[in-house]
């Protein structure tokens with residue numbers, strides 16, 4: 354209804370922006386470069402940022418840009434948070450019928466990861482979103498998946514995404530094995546004041562409206578209220 358009032362062809366400020374609606378901030382370029390490096394070199398990466406900074410959006414748009422015949426995206430996010438639940442989600446993302454016991458699940462997942470690489474020539478990228486909510490036993494499963502045989506570190510790329518608490522959690526001694534494998538880390542900040550000037554204009558343009566609807570006072574108010582966090 355309001356879309357037609359303003360003459361929008363698409364809803365601006367969508368909560369699931371596509372590649373055209375994505376605002377390519379300087380921070381997004383940094384994330385993109387690091388994710389490209391991560392996919393080329395395997396291992397683990399960490400993307401942190403405040404709630405609403407755009408972490409999931411960045412990961413989703415990046416994942417969608419990858420060639421699906423070369424990469425298989427395994428996207429998991431916090432549900433009940435138990436180690437078993439995390440492994441089950443990973444098994445389901447790999448199109449497996451999850452085994453009942455933890456040991457069997459890890460073996461099942463490891464075998465599927467090797468099969469994907471060797472038979473299908475497809476590299477799996479495991480994206481654990483909202484990883485700051487994962488309890489310690491669940492996080493402790495991840496190094497096992499990166500390190501199950503001599504070659505396994507090349508078989509899986511892991512991207513952990515979470516709010517700043519995740520950095521503190523990973524700094525605990527118990528997560529040393531996981532932390533040591535993190536070769537790429539980026540903390541996503543909100544938009545700068547200059548970017549926040551350009552963001553509404555870009556969003557309106559992507560929705561089919563060329564004339565500016567936000568004046569300087571409105572943009573200043575937006576920045577004060579949001580500190581540049583797009584949500």
Ligand SMILES: Nc1ncnc2c1ncn2[C@@H]1O[C@H](COP(=O)(O)OP(=O)(O)OP(=O)(O)O)[C@@H](O)[C@H]1O
Pocket residue numbers: 366367368369370374375376377378381402403404405406407408409410411515516583584
């Ligand atoms: N680069 C971007 N271009 C356009 N809109 C964006 C961009 N980044 C974020 N947004 C907007 O901000 C909203 C919040 O982004 P997102 O869900 O990715 O944040 P998040 O960091 O994953 O938050 P949380 O920690 O709560 O999961 C998106 O739904 C979208 O509307």
Ligand SMILES: [Mg+2]
Pocket residue numbers: 408409410482483
């Ligand atoms: Mg998110």
